[in-house]
Amino acid sequence: MIDTLPTGVIRTRNALGRRFIEVDHPAVHARIAEQGAQIIACAPTGQQPLLWMSPVDPAKPDTALRGGIPLCWPWFADERPGPAHGIARTSHWQLRLAEADSQQVRLVLELPEQEIARQLPGEHWAVQVEMVLGSSLSVTLTTTNIGPRPQPLSQALHSYLPVDDIDSAQILGLEGASYIDKLQAGAQCRQQGPVRFSGEVDRVYFDTTADVQLLDGSGEPLWVQRRNSQSVVVWNPWQAKGARLSQFPADGYRGMVCIEAANAGPDARLVEAGQTHWLQTIISRHPP
């Protein structure tokens, strides 16, 4: 744990004991939950927020938070047995670095190796996440196989993005891309035109590295860029599934869309002994 924090970065604790890192900087305001190393708010100065966060979250420690960018690691969804989306989002991460200049704040958090070994006996990983917050947000999840054998890795930066109204939301950049439709028993489909929403959507687009743009009719588009990612998950639970989700308001599906930089489905990786793999997303309100 680090002792000193730069001006504009403080650590807080809510009444229930959950710990946060608060960023109050001339360029950006943000909030990161230390559990899960999950950024749950980020608003560059003068811009609309970049992330959606559930307004009904009880903020109790040890539950997964609904919103921001949960880290799905070292597996996505149910790609391996165990908790959905892996162990990262409910684990306790530690702040290892916090620095700031006039333009941005940089934070690095780490999931301690002994905690990984406790939860995943026989696996040997080192993992850290770097967040760079300024006029845009970049999140980089870096995984090293510190064991003697290759280890499988699937993952996602499960970004909840705000939309003015789901009926006018559309995603550009995935036209013609192939996807696995989780709502059609994993059927392989091809995207025709922009992605629009008139019901539940749960898809893993693959073989694509395209930047995507989220439009919602408000005139303030969002861009999502990815690095080392050939898959991107697009998800909206809509009303019926939304009603079954934890910490999700009844009309929540109308105000959010998840666009998740991933290594999922056919893009899952095998990390060789001693090798490092990083996955990055950059979310911004200005074009790349």
Ligand SMILES: O=P(O)(O)OC[C@H]1O[C@@H](O)[C@H](O)[C@@H](O)[C@@H]1O
């Ligand atoms: O409710 P959770 O575990 O946070 O998962 C939310 C959703 O996450 C998405 O990434 C998955 O594709 C969905 O199938 C899943 O429902």
